[in-house]
Amino acid sequence: MVVLSDQNKNPAISLSNIDFCWGSAKNDFRIRVKDFQLEKNESGILVGPSGAGKSTLLSLLCGILRPQKGITQILGENIESLSDSERDRFRADHMGIIFQQFNLVPYLSAIDNVLLPLHFSPVRRQASGKIQSKTRAEAKRLLDALGIDSKTLGMQKAATLSIGQQQRVAAARAFIGSPELIIADEPTSSLDEKNQTEFLEQLFKQKEATGASLLMVSHNKHIAKRFDRIIELEKICDISVKKEKVK
Numbered sequence: 001m002v003v004l005s006d007q008n009k010n011p012a013i014s015l016s017n018i019d020f021c022w023g024s025a026k027n028d029f030r031i032r033v034k035d036f037q038l039e040k041n042e043s044g045i046l047v048g049p050s051g052a053g054k055s056t057l058l059s060l061l062c063g064i065l066r067p068q069k070g071i072t073q074i075l076g077e078n079i080e081s082l083s084d085s086e087r088d089r090f091r092a093d094h095m096g097i098i099f100q101q102f103n104l105v106p107y108l109s110a111i112d113n114v115l116l117p118l119h120f121s122p123v124r125r126q127a128s129g130k131i132q133s134k135t136r137a138e139a140k141r142l143l144d145a146l147g148i149d150s151k152t153l154g155m156q157k158a159a160t161l162s163i164g165q166q167q168r169v170a171a172a173r174a175f176i177g178s179p180e181l182i183i184a185d186e187p188t189s190s191l192d193e194k195n196q197t198e199f200l201e202q203l204f205k206q207k208e209a210t211g212a213s214l215l216m217v218s219h220n221k222h223i224a225k226r227f228d229r230i231i232e233l234e235k236i237c238d239i240s241v242k243k244e245k246v247k
Contacts, residue, residue, distance in 0.1 A: 010076030012213035013038040018070035048233030063087040096174030098184040106159035114139040124177020142172035184216040
């Protein structure tokens with residue numbers, strides 16, 4: 001088990017001298033971050049044009065990708081020093097992720113999708129209640145809080161839900177077990193303005209209730225006013241694409 005240092009003295013996210021490159025030698029994508037921090041309990045929105053590297057940066061933060069150089073500290077833990085299995089466990093225990101495509105299991109009910117992280121994280125399972133009846137009650141509570149009726153929609157397969165409903169299920173899944181850090185990759189991109197507003201209202205209510213830090217990626221600057229800080233990608237990252245010259 002990964003043992004965290006004193007979390008109260010550390011930011012939620014700290015990047016230092018990150019250098020990551022992927023692609024062929026003829027067409028390289030490179031992202032460099034000299035210094036970036038997101039404080040405990042802070043909400044930040046990372047903005048930038050589509051295809052600029054926001055999702056790549058999130059993958060580095062989550063430990064899904066490893067940089068060639070630099071230090072990534074999450075909640076005081078240097079995740080570059082962890083093995084692949086340790087990083088997977090750390091991510092499961094301490095991070096709730098809302099993916100752009102939601103990544104719900106289509107044949108499972110909404111409630112069972114919300115419960116999935118608890119199968120991989122004893123830490124979050126204990127935070128939700130050790131016995132199955134308590135964890136299931138917590139999943140229902142989160143769904144109800146996010147506008148999904150747990151008695152009706154909660155029992156339906158994820159594939160039968162609307163996009164907006166699937167999005168709320170994905171958010172409930174991220175929050176269950178009270179992870180300290182929530183990462184959201186353009187979760188409002190498929191919603192109209194009304195549903196965006198409703199989703200953000202519910203997202204922030206859960207953030208405040210759990211005390212989590214929140215980093216959300218979006219190319220929509222109109223929703224940025226809800227966040228403590230607007231983080232412009234081009235101001236924290238040096239991104240370059242080297243293309244093969246046409247002869």
